[in-house]
Amino acid sequence: MADKALRRKAKVAIFISGTGTNMAALLYASLLDASPYEIVLVASNREDAAGLEIASAEGVPTFVHSHKGHSRAEHDAAMEKALVSAETEYLVLAGYMRILSDDFVRRWEGRILNIHPSLLPKYKGLDTFARAIAAGDSHAGASVHIVTPELDAGEVLAQARVAVRSGETPETLADRVKYAEHQLYPRAVADYVSRSYDAGYLYDRVSEMALALPESHSRDSHGLPAFRVGTEKSGKFFAHFSENHHGSEHIAVLVKTGGIDELLNLVEAHPETYFKPAYYGASGWVGLILNRPGVDWDHVADWLERSWRSVAPARLTKLRDAADMF
Structure with missing residues (x-):
């Protein structure tokens, strides 16, 4: 294998819209000595996104651009300008509640990752836990995948399975899947950005x-x-x-x-x-x-x-x- 001393950390940006728990998991994993990536930017479409304060406290640059009053293309252009300014190599979506435009996704083809709360290809879109429970599935979980213009349809890179218990509700299942996501996402991102040295x-x-x-x-x-x-x-x-x-x-x-x-x-x-x-x-x-x-x-x-x-x-x-x- 290539000498690890030759490797440099990949530059990763994260888009969030809310509390940023997955962002925090990615950020703190990036601070470990063996991490193959560093977080160079945390950006949001919401000024009140709690994850921004977490990132700022750890010295990570942040950026906010509200989507309100702007077309999707205008908003994406502003967010992309911030990515380019931070010399971003990979973009990771962590609770980002905006659908990126097809043109944006194509420009960043193969360099955008997302985490989805289901075992893809099952249950694309919303209400994934309720759908899994209604179907009588033995397990739910989360999938890390490459973002493509088609919603939740990109290559699945990694998954974590979580058992569906008797009497489970969408809320209780979501709480436990979140723990699994925090283990899964940093590992999947690290593996993906390391492929250029594998x-x-x-x-x-x-x-x-x-x-x-x-x-x-x-x-x-x-x-x-x-x-x-x-x-x-x-x-x-x-x-x-x-x-x-x-x-x-x-x-x-x-x-x-x-x-x-x-x-x-x-x-x-x-x-x-x-x-x-x-x-x-x-x-x-x-x-x-x-x-x-x-x-x-x-x-x-x-x-x-x-x-x-x-x-x-x-x-x-x-x-x-x-x-x-x-």
């Missing part, structure tokens, strides 16, 4: 992209997981996955450049993105660094395809060109 997660993403290219398959090369195009017998390598190879501090995908001059130019111009890998660098392979914040996965996909094209048979590249025309 070799297994990064390999899975690279592998999915590489193997989606025509006639690609995986095979180890000099101790590295790698990807080839063509037959098992005569295929050619177009990418290698490197985790701290030859003492490197990077988790990276190695791809083919046009030669040593291009490689050196890339490394000199963008040392935060590229490096010259040991052994492979002499042959014009460049390391595209993955264990860093803000990786552009479309950029990674483009490099994989370019590298694939450099060694793929002409019949495959022609077929792909034809397919891209439609």
Whole structure:
């Protein structure tokens, strides 16, 4: 795994509308030495949101912008300006009682998390505990999920189950689920923001992209997981996955450049993105660094395809060109 000393804390902002108990759980978890995130902003649409005082007492910057008298787009723009000013990388919703506009969500795609009081995909929306009790469910609970334009429909990252007791009411069930939420949310946020440093997660993403290219398959090369195009017998390598190879501090995908001059130019111009890998660098392979914040996965996909094209048979590249025309 990547050296923990290389990691820096992810910058997380939290939107609240009320008491902010989940916000407090996230905030105090962030103050632990091992936390992979820090809270850089707590913002609300309500000036009287009690959670603002908790955040302020701990030295966390706060921001308030009332939604009253403003369109959804205007209000979202003001909140987003505060996020950008705080250099936010991830937004966490914790009792934020406003539905974000589709445009806002798309701009922050994959970087907004929410906690919902049910075991999704069950009971999207409101009155989740009453619905669980009425259905005779043995358990209720909470789900942390990625926010998408469709309400409560994003990928579920983690869940906590809470037993439904005999004679349970929505109120008593809600009280106990809240305890579970306070354990669940900080752990789920920590796991999610840490994925950019997790070799297994990064390999899975690279592998999915590489193997989606025509006639690609995986095979180890000099101790590295790698990807080839063509037959098992005569295929050619177009990418290698490197985790701290030859003492490197990077988790990276190695791809083919046009030669040593291009490689050196890339490394000199963008040392935060590229490096010259040991052994492979002499042959014009460049390391595209993955264990860093803000990786552009479309950029990674483009490099994989370019590298694939450099060694793929002409019949495959022609077929792909034809397919891209439609």
